[in-house]
Amino acid sequence: MPARTSWIPYALIAPSVIFLAALFLVPLVQTVWLSVSAGEGLSLENYRRMAGDLNFALAVKNTFLLTLVVVPLQVVLALAMATMVTKLDKGRDLVLWVLTIPLGISDLAAGLAWLALLQNTGYLNSALYALGLIQGPVGWLSQETPVALFFAIVLAELWRATAIVLVILIAGLQLIPKEFAEAAEIFGARPWTRFTRITLPLLKPSLQSALILRTVLAFEVFAVVYALGGRNFPVLAGEAYVWQNDNQNYGVAAAYAVLIMAISLAATAVYLRVLRTRPEQLP
Amino acid sequence: MTTTAADLTSPAKNRAMALPSARRLLLWTGLAVLIAWVLVPIYLVALGAFGGRLGVFRWPKSIWPTDLSFAAMSQFLAIEGVFNALLNSLIAAGLTVVFSIALGAPAGYALARYTFRGQNAYRLLVLLTRAFPLAILALPLTVSFIRLGLYDTPFGVSLIHTVLALPFAALVTQSLFMGIPREYEEAAWVFGCTRFQAFIKVILPLALPGLAATAIFAFVISWNEVFAASILTVRERTLTAYLLRILAESPLHYRFAGGFILIIPSVLFIFAVRRYLFAVWGIASK
Numbered sequence: 089m090p091a092r093t094s095w096i097p098y099a100l101i102a103p104s105v106i107f108l109a110a111l112f113l114v115p116l117v118q119t120v121w122l123s124v125s126a127g128e129g130l131s132l133e134n135y136r137r138m139a140g141d142l143n144f145a146l147a148v149k150n151t152f153l154l155t156l157v158v159v160p161l162q163v164v165l166a167l168a169m170a171t172m173v174t175k176l177d178k179g180r181d182l183v184l185w186v187l188t189i190p191l192g193i194s195d196l197a198a199g200l201a202w203l204a205l206l207q208n209t210g211y212l213n214s215a216l217y218a219l220g221l222i223q224g225p226v227g228w229l230s231q232e233t234p235v236a237l238f239f240a241i242v243l244a245e246l247w248r249a250t251a252i253v254l255v256i257l258i259a260g261l262q263l264i265p266k267e268f269a270e271a272a273e274i275f276g277a278r279p280w281t282r283f284t285r286i287t288l289p290l291l292k293p294s295l296q297s298a299l300i301l302r303t304v305l306a307f308e309v310f311a312v313v314y315a316l317g318g319r320n321f322p323v324l325a326g327e328a329y330v331w332q333n334d335n336q337n338y339g340v341a342a343a344y345a346v347l348i349m350a351i352s353l354a355a356t357a358v359y360l361r362v363l364r365t366r367p368e369q370l371p
Numbered sequence: 372m373t374t375t376a377a378d379l380t381s382p383a384k385n386r387a388m389a390l391p392s393a394r395r396l397l398l399w400t401g402l403a404v405l406i407a408w409v410l411v412p413i414y415l416v417a418l419g420a421f422g423g424r425l426g427v428f429r430w431p432k433s434i435w436p437t438d439l440s441f442a443a444m445s446q447f448l449a450i451e452g453v454f455n456a457l458l459n460s461l462i463a464a465g466l467t468v469v470f471s472i473a474l475g476a477p478a479g480y481a482l483a484r485y486t487f488r489g490q491n492a493y494r495l496l497v498l499l500t501r502a503f504p505l506a507i508l509a510l511p512l513t514v515s516f517i518r519l520g521l522y523d524t525p526f527g528v529s530l531i532h533t534v535l536a537l538p539f540a541a542l543v544t545q546s547l548f549m550g551i552p553r554e555y556e557e558a559a560w561v562f563g564c565t566r567f568q569a570f571i572k573v574i575l576p577l578a579l580p581g582l583a584a585t586a587i588f589a590f591v592i593s594w595n596e597v598f599a600a601s602i603l604t605v606r607e608r609t610l611t612a613y614l615l616r617i618l619a620e621s622p623l624h625y626r627f628a629g630g631f632i633l634i635i636p637s638v639l640f641i642f643a644v645r646r647y648l649f650a651v652w653g654i655a656s657k
Contacts, residue, residue: 096566100481101493104474104537111512111534112500118511172401185645186406189413192637194595196611200630201412204419207623211415214431225430247412259649301501308504311597311615315626318619325507325598332510332602345507356502 119349122342134339138347141340147322153238154323155306158245162302163295165246166253170261171283184258191251198248199315203229206240206316231320241321244312249305253298260294261287296363303359304352324348413634419627420444427623447628456613457632459525460594463609466529467593468586471536472544476582479544480570484553497538505535509599516603523607528600532593539592540585543651547581548574584647587640594636 126133138144169187176183190198205211208225216222228236264287272282288295310325319326328344331337418436419427423443448454478497482490509531513522521527551574559569594611601612608616614629641648 094485097481097485097487097490100477104478104541105493105496107470107474107537108496108500108534111530112503112505112508115508115510115512116503118515119508122511168401169405172398172405175398176402181645183402183406184648185642186409188645188648189409189638189641191648192591192595192641194597194611194633194637196597196614197416197595197630197633197637198412200614200626201416201634203623204416204627204630205412209428209430209432211432211434214433217431247408255648262649304502304504308507308598311611314615314618315630325504328507328510329598329602332513338510338514341510345504345510348504348507352504353502 116349119342119345122339123346126339134343137337137340138343141327143322143327147324147327150238150321151307151309151324154241154245154309155303157242158249159299159302159306161242161246162250162253163298165250166257166298169250169254170257173258174261188251188255190248191255193248194311195248195309196311196315198244199312202240202244202247202312203316229317229320234321237317237321240316241309241313244316245306245309248312249302253302256294256298256301257291260291263294264290292363292365296359296365299363300356300359303355307348307351307355324351413638416627416630416634419624420447420631422624422627424622424624427627443624444628444631447625450625452608452613453610453629456608456610459528459604459607460610462525463528463532463600464590464593466526467532467536468589470529470533471540471589472582472586474533475537475540475585476544478541479546480548482541482545483548497541500534500538506531506596506598509602513602522603523605525607525609528603528609529593531599531603532596533589535596536589536592540589543585543588544578544582546650547578547585550581551577581647584644584651587644588651591637591640595633 123134124130124132173180173184173187193201203210206228208227212228213222213225216226217224227233229240230237268286268290269282272286277285308325309323310329313321313323313326319330324344325348328341328348331344332341415434418434418439421436421439421441421443422429423440423446426438426443448457478493481487482494512527512531516522516527521530555573555577556566556569559573560566564572597611597615600609601615604612610629610633614626614633618626644651
């Protein structure tokens, strides 16, 4: 690293700073502003309308429930996948490619793929019918079957977004020196002990970023839900979309956006605190 | 899925440790289940996309491909607006690639090669974006975009998609340039190259594969984004926005055809960048 500071680095970062200021910071301030302004002057009218909406409580409940179920399952599933993949020597690249395919798949497409499986005359019902468990097509994704719809969305989310956790965890696992586990093995540590006492603590930074990324995205969940259940399963981002596009009420939509943002920031702060790593703990 | 997770930690696995072949069998069984779990929904949506109207309502369904035809797919592509939406998606994604590399790579280079005041503040700004629901912050942009004439254009959509892809591009290119020894560049200066020439002739060729991977990621980010694209367009919709809009009223086989078209590029792209995937995310998640 050269010691002298010149104008060059500033010229190099300036375009991106200007861009992010214009399209990240400005809309951020605008959203907050829009949410607290109704008619003339400041008011909490938009928030009152948001909270008074029939779907609001349901959307909050659904979004939280979905996040609380999906994110931990994804971490467990990704850890299992990562552990299995690292044990491979032959075919590792091929297996990894297949397992990471969903990384590139849009949430909308994921919802549609699971719709093919779970719709009334879909493959799940065909399989159940072949096994003699049902008599004819059964609906899983309607308002009358909220539990089944919830599980369908959980499945689609697990399918789509576990890959990103897997990739971050494998990238993290590659940074852990093999000697640690070998030393523990010599001292007689069993695989489970090695996993909980060595791998997991050293994986903390990766777990932290995977959790932040996934949780923020989970609170934005929207297209998967729409593809599978339409508006039968209200979620926060979906309500923001409806208020903006269908009701043309930008103020209430902004109030939803601020709420999602506040939840995301709070979750990030919690992760940063709970999973913080002191520099001396790094290998 | 939970069974495979449990298998890993159950005593059964410890017993299997003694028997390498049994353990191997267990491992491959688990992996086979996981691979099927990823591939089967893609296969089924493909069946739905090529099965046409009749295929969608056939009951009970067979998992084998029977009477598939391209007719269903070409019918879907012939619907008014679909081709245009596809085109808009490609334009928006292409512009996102150009913007995020053009803005992100210089920043990555600056972070890799210079120490300067405000470096940490910049890094914080970039990392900070990750804690925000970026697509949802596009809501107030509707108004400003209408005023600026950017509303309902692929260009406008690509701007907000660049916000998603740029932080990623800056961090990845930073480590990319850090991986290229600065001595190469200095040698070029000694031989009379200007800084710019040295970069173009020496550094760029070495960085090209990594830059290509970054570009592909930016493309996928834009291609897949639904929320911002949906609220910033009305007539010039991207494919995701178009599909979301017609979701309620379009027949199932059209939805599957749309889903299948959305999936195809992702599969190919992930294949193309598979060697960079872990390096890229190792860095981007720091």
